[in-house]
Amino acid sequence: MKALFLGSIGTLSDTSELQREAFNAAFREHGLDWHWDRDAYRDMLRVAGGRRRIEAQAEAEGVEVDATAVHATKSRLFQEMLDAGRAEARPGIRELIETARDDGMLLGLVTTTSKGNVNALLGGLDLSPDSFDVVVTRDNVTEPKPDPECYAHAAGALGAETKACIAIEDNADGVRAALAAGTTCYAWPNENTTDHDFSGATMAGRDICRTIFGARAA
CATH class of the missing domain: 1.10.150.240 (Putative phosphatase; domain 2)
Structure with missing residues (x-):
């Protein structure tokens, strides 16, 4: 990975x-x-x-x-x-970021929402854009998900092949985009997407860090 x-x-x-x-x-x-x-x-x-x-x-x-x-x-x-501080980090996401860094992995945030939304959320969670080696927003692509363009762009920016990467997605179109790019995908639904069709993705449990990194997350 x-x-x-x-x-x-x-x-x-x-x-x-x-x-x-x-x-x-x-x-x-x-x-x-x-x-x-x-x-x-x-x-x-x-x-x-x-x-x-x-x-x-x-x-x-x-x-x-x-x-x-x-x-x-x-x-x-x-x-x-x-x-106004109304957002909270999902349980385990900070641990996941830290474990990935400790494991020597590059990190990307790959979304097709606006740069303004991304910056506002990162600020609200007290996360810096510098936490990621690449951040993809709507400004970087011509097509939204499920088009795989965003993943191809992110991998290219890191000098990686999409098949050498792992994606985590919380909705069906995101999963489709990752899989279309040839990227291994874990589905981590939120409360409003639990009934989506995540075919082709590995379902993640509540402990996303342990799902990805197993014993190394302990």
């Missing part, structure tokens, strides 16, 4: 409910009579990309919506929540 890739900000912190709250607040700001309850949002998380979810909602409602503007408002509200 040459590199360990954390495949979304959701692998660092389970932010799905904060994001749902931000979406609903953004809808109100834009005068939209929409409310995504938890069950509906769980289904939406099967497809990556918040703007795409807004566009799908508008199409289903038969209305025209500036999805880019609504999504920008959602991102602002979400980042304000992170700045």
Whole structure:
């Protein structure tokens, strides 16, 4: 194993409910009579990309919506929540990062969310971007997950082959992206993605560090 890739900000912190709250607040700001309850949002998380979810909602409602503007408002509200300290690191993730470093592995954060969201979350968790040897955001790719471009970009930046890397993902599109890149993938669902189809990935237990590193994590 040459590199360990954390495949979304959701692998660092389970932010799905904060994001749902931000979406609903953004809808109100834009005068939209929409409310995504938890069950509906769980289904939406099967497809990556918040703007795409807004566009799908508008199409289903038969209305025209500036999805880019609504999504920008959602991102602002979400980042304000992170700045206010409302996110917590997922149990075991700090240990995982430390163990990977001790094991001589390169580390990457490979997401197709915005750089603003990434920086806000890292700041909220008191993690520096320097914790990672490569950080991939929406700015670095032309296609979101499940396209494997983000993984090819991350591996290339580290001078590694994708097949020599391990990815950890918390959602189905992320798993598909990693597997399409030829990267071994561990699925580590959050509370809203436990029923996703993680075919092809190894399911991780609650102790993600022990899942990856076994006795070395003890």
